[in-house]
Amino acid sequence: MSLSHSDPTYNDLLRTHPAVTADPQKGLMVGSVALSTLAEEVGTPCWVINAETLRLRAQLMQQAFTDASLPVTCHFAVKSQDNQACLTVLGQAGWGADVVSGGELERALAAGIPADKIVFSGVGKTDDELKLAITHDIAQVNVESAEELHRLNGLAQQMERTIRVSLRVNPDVDAKTHSKITTGRAEDKFGIAYTDIPSLYRTAQRDMQGLNVRGLAVHLGSQISTEEPFRQGYTQLAKMVTTLRQDGLSVEDIDCGGGLGITYRNEIAPAPAMLAQVMADIFGALDVNLRVEPGRWLSAPAGVLLSRVIDTKQGTHQFVILDAAMSELVRPAMYDSWHGILPVHLPDAEAATSPVDVVGPVCESSDTFAKQRMLPPLKRNDLVAILDAGAYGSTMSSTYNSRPFAAQIMVDGDQWAVIRPRQTLEDLLACEKTPHWFTQGA
Incomplete structure (x- = not known):
């Protein structure tokens, strides 16, 4: 993504x-x-998440496809934000769910999202998870390997059921994003090699009685900012549709995945209209049912991580130490990601900014939100808001350093409610047990 030479004010x-x-x-x-x-x-x-923002972005994405005269079924990537309240908001807006575990499948159902609007992706589905998908007769399973395909067929036949599937294609396309969130290169663990698709699809559609083979799926990566990776990946899929149909096979569905980027820093983030236009150009004449699975684009801008300054510290660098840590928001430590940080009190228009390192209290040097960030003066007990934290924030939280999970709040206009209570240390310890032989005879 292109960036300007200075950070945003x-x-x-x-x-x-x-x-x-x-x-x-x-x-x-x-x-x-x-x-x-x-x-x-x-x-x-x-965590604070804005229901209005979730609704608005859900509507903007849907409207982009309507404007392009392209019927598309939208599924929210639950891994980005899995709270029941958030899933309920999106379900009420007409969205389905894209899940990558049995737990996420159960979460989506509990939030009222119908099974026929749930797609199950992911490279390591267990037999129990596949049985769960079959039992609930979900919209489809995106199969990631020949081995998974054979397992799923065997399970469906044992259960005397059929399950709708698409084969996830690895098109060997570099999404030009961070290496750890790129998923469509040949060396990535996801999907089936492009050259292996025709024979596997033929075998599955003609010989596997437990499967209703519907089409193809792809997901190129996350935080994609240009149309080129989408065009490359989707063009590969369109060619494959033609190849399969020429072999007498039916292809009814194309799952286009997600990956549309947002503006964290100074990125020029594309509008949903770009994605809609690329899909219309490539798939519009193919007579297929289309799906998309965005996550970050909807949920990241809707959420902030609210934190308080524990203390400041002067050394070689000036440090601002927050009560939030990498145990709450791991993205900066894991991906070197940039998040905007704003004082909650409005700074004086004349206040000078100075470079500070914004860090958390966890005993790891990587517990750092920003280095040499230009910020107005901050002192003990001041509040800050870390922006774009609605995606891959709370869902990737941990209790490292015995730090209980933070509370989560939803705001909707002038109303607000706690949608996940703050975990107590007693809650955390209650999950643990000491082996009985340690206490015998004590």
Whole structure:
């Protein structure tokens, strides 16, 4: 992604992140609720997600396909944000779910998303997870290997059922994004090699009685900012559709995956209209049912991580130490990702900024949110909002250093509610047991 030479300012970030607004008296707001109020009522660190933003972005994505005259079924990538309240909001907006585990499948069902709107992806589905998909008769399973295909067929026949499947193609296309979130190269673990698809598809459709083979699927990676990777990957799929049909095989569905990028820093993030146009250009005349599976694009801008300054520390660098840590938001440590950081109190227009390292309290050098970030003065007990934390934030949280899970809050206009209570240390310890022989005779 192309970046400018300097980081965005406070006002730049507010302009590019409309889910967060500034009130002269109350400071930063999510919806019509002051973040300072949430910090006082619920404590920090905590996740805050804006239901209005989820709805708006869901509608914008759907509208892009409507404007392109392209019927598409939308499935939200649950791995990006799996809270029941968030899934309920998107389900009510007409979205299905893309899941990558049995747990996510159960979450989607519990949130009221119908089984026939659930797609199951993922490279390592267990037999129990595949049986769960068969039992619920979900929309389809995106099969990632020949081995999985044979296992799924055997299980379906044992259960005297059939299950709809698509074969996930690995098109060997580089998405030109971070290596750890690229999934469509030949060396990546995902999908079936492009050259292996014709024979496997033929065998599955003609000989595997437990399967209803519907079509092809692809997912190229995440945080993609240009149309080129989409065009390359989708063109490969379109060619494969032609090849399969010439062999007398039916291809009814194409699952296009997700991956549309957002603006974290100064990236020029594409609009959904770009994705819709690429899909229309390539698949519009193929007479196939289309699916998409965005996650980050919907949920990341809808959420912030609200944190309080524990202390500041002067050394070779000036440090601002937060009560949030990599145990809450691991993306900077894992991907060197950049997240906007805004003081919740509005800084004085004349306040000078200075470079600081924003870090957490966990005993790892990688527990760092930002290095040499230009920020206005921050002092003990000040609040900050870490932006674009609605995707791959709470879902990747851990309890490292015996730090209980943070609370999660949903804001909807002027209403707010805790949608995941803060875990207590007692809750955390209650999950553990000491072997009985340690206490015998004590």
